[in-house]
Amino acid sequence: MASILRTSRTRPVWSALARARFSSTAPKNTTLKERLAELIPIELENVKRVRAEHGKKAFGPVIVDQLYGGMRGLPALIWDGSVLDADEGIRFRGKTIPECQELLPKAPGGEEPLPEGLFWLLVTGEIPTQEQVTELSKDWAARSAIPEFVEEILDRCPPTLHPMSQFSLAVTALNHNSAFAKAYQDGVSKKEYWGPTFEDSMDLIAKLPNIAGRIYRNVFGQGKLPAIDPAKDYSHNLATLLGFGDNHAFVELMRLYITIHSDHEGGNVSAHTGKLVGSALSDPFLAFAASLNGLAGPLHGLANQEVLTWLTKMQAKIGANASNEAVKEYVWATLKGGQVVPGYGHAVLRKTDPRYTAQREFALKHLPDDPLFKLVGQIYNIVPDILLEAGKAKNPWPNVDAHSGVLLTHYGMTQMQFYTVLFGVSRAFGVASQLIWDRALGAPLERPKSYSTQAIEKMFKDKA
Numbered sequence: 151m152a153s154i155l156r157t158s159r160t161r162p163v164w165s166a167l168a169r170a171r172f173s174s175t176a177p178k179n180t181t182l183k184e185r186l187a188e189l190i191p192i193e194l195e196n197v198k199r200v201r202a203e204h205g206k207k208a209f210g211p212v213i214v215d216q217l218y219g220g221m222r223g224l225p226a227l228i229w230d231g232s233v234l235d236a237d238e239g240i241r242f243r244g245k246t247i248p249e250c251q252e253l254l255p256k257a258p259g260g261e262e263p264l265p266e267g268l269f270w271l272l273v274t275g276e277i278p279t280q281e282q283v284t285e286l287s288k289d290w291a292a293r294s295a296i297p298e299f300v301e302e303i304l305d306r307c308p309p310t311l312h313p314m315s316q317f318s319l320a321v322t323a324l325n326h327n328s329a330f331a332k333a334y335q336d337g338v339s340k341k342e343y344w345g346p347t348f349e350d351s352m353d354l355i356a357k358l359p360n361i362a363g364r365i366y367r368n369v370f371g372q373g374k375l376p377a378i379d380p381a382k383d384y385s386h387n388l389a390t391l392l393g394f395g396d397n398h399a400f401v402e403l404m405r406l407y408i409t410i411h412s413d414h415e416g417g418n419v420s421a422h423t424g425k426l427v428g429s430a431l432s433d434p435f436l437a438f439a440a441s442l443n444g445l446a447g448p449l450h451g452l453a454n455q456e457v458l459t460w461l462t463k464m465q466a467k468i469g470a471n472a473s474n475e476a477v478k479e480y481v482w483a484t485l486k487g488g489q490v491v492p493g494y495g496h497a498v499l500r501k502t503d504p505r506y507t508a509q510r511e512f513a514l515k516h517l518p519d520d521p522l523f524k525l526v527g528q529i530y531n532i533v534p535d536i537l538l539e540a541g542k543a544k545n546p547w548p549n550v551d552a553h554s555g556v557l558l559t560h561y562g563m564t565q566m567q568f569y570t571v572l573f574g575v576s577r578a579f580g581v582a583s584q585l586i587w588d589r590a591l592g593a594p595l596e597r598p599k600s601y602s603t604q605a606i607e608k609m610f611k612d613k614a
């Protein structure tokens with residue numbers, strides 16, 4: 151939405167207009183939907199102006215390697231909620247993770263930002279008031295129930311079906327009650343698309359704790375699912391549904407976890423998939439279920455599960471408190487076996503992921519003596535040099551997934567197959583906020599051009 155220009159590699163420069171509209175605190179006494187209704191016409195004008203001024207200008211060269219190379223660096227998408235800088239990491243509407251931790255409202259007695267505030271920020275670019283965040287918590291609690299038939303779908307899944315597959319099934323099934331799908335069938339005008347998309351997006355986010363909680367308890371046998379408490383914030387309710395609501399530190403971890411995993415600009419697999427599927431006017435449930443299927447891949451969100459599996463195998467092989475030499479040998483064995491070191495490397499980042507750093511700081515505060523945390527620190531001192539020496543990975547530094555599982559394990563959530571579900575709960579915040587804007591701005595069907603190798607050869611032969 152807001153135009154972010156980059157003069158250097160690090161600092162985003164906001165246009166005066168964008169600054170005036172999107173970098174301040176939210177006006178009081180307005181709901182998120184009311185505020186959106188005010189911002190949409192302004193942004194429609196803004197996009198119209200940007201397209202009129204720059205629409206026909208080239209945005210950079212495309213080289214053939216990008217077509218074969220997973221489209222790295224190809225400018226191809228509009229994504230307003232966040233921008234990723236290779237060195238600095240993510241900014242949500244221009245704000246770094248530490249800035250979000252400082253500026254976003256907190257729960258009484260809490261120090262971590264409430265994801266409700268992050269969602270408001272992603273959607274509007276503004277920092278909401280404490281009251282606005284509390285209203286969002288209440289609104290999501292009121293929308294949180296899932297239809298009985300979705301509960302039954304989950305209860306019928308064999309416990310051997312991966313939690314991510316169950317998650318995706320349940321989210322797909324929520325499309326049964328989609329306000330957007332119904333409005334479309336009823337002939338809603340294009341100009342009104344964003345309203346039912348907003349309602350679906352709010353429902354989607356609101357219902358995820360009940361889905362995640364049910365999967366966790368069904369698969370790992372943790373007893374009956376408690377009810378959502380409308381007086382509690384989203385993360386507190388999620389923690390309660392998972393069975394950790396009495397643990398203040400775990401609740402705080404959920405607040406941080408959901409905030410930092412929410413969005414990572416638009417080109418990553420889950421974000422882009424959601425946008426792509428949404429561009430066919432599939433409703434937010436269908437679009438986000440597709441995101442989840444991408445997140446379930448080991449090179450993307452499943453890496454948080456992979457990291458724990460890898461660490462556990464390492465400990466089984468070389469024991470706890472292993473020497474640096476033993477760890478090095480294990481890392482080399484992983485690489486020589488043709489496998490990746492999970493939790494390291496990134497398609498865009500070229501420095502340590504600030505999401506990793508935020509989790510490390512949380513661990514230093516809450517669990518400094520945890521043996522697995524110490525192992526993660528030991529690995530941090532070893533892996534980058536080895537990846538550099540191996541000479542293939544463009545980024546030898548850790549990403550978000552290198553740390554998250556260790557924190558969850560510390561509090562007793564040891565079932566690593568579940569970790570990506572938590573990532574998915576969070577990722578809904580970023581995907582949903584962009585889907586709302588895509589419908590508001592009338593984003594068209596995505597349909598890039600593909601080429602065969604033969605066509606590429608012919609094109610250059612003809613030009614020669």
Ligand SMILES: CC(C)(COP(=O)(O)OP(=O)(O)OC[C@H]1O[C@@H](n2cnc3c(N)ncnc32)[C@H](O)[C@@H]1OP(=O)(O)O)[C@@H](O)C(=O)NCCC(=O)NCCS
Pocket residue numbers: 448449450451453485489490491492493494495496497498542543544545549550551
């Ligand atoms: C994230 C990831 C998929 C990015 O892929 P990418 O953009 O293609 O990364 P690169 O350009 O650096 O890859 C170049 C080569 O280095 C390898 N490489 C990258 N990261 C590596 C890692 N952590 N361990 C071993 N090898 C790695 C790639 O597999 C690739 O090998 P190839 O030429 O034989 O195909 C990759 O770094 C990876 O697989 N990391 C481990 C999984 C992970 O943590 N995923 C979560 C990401 S948030």
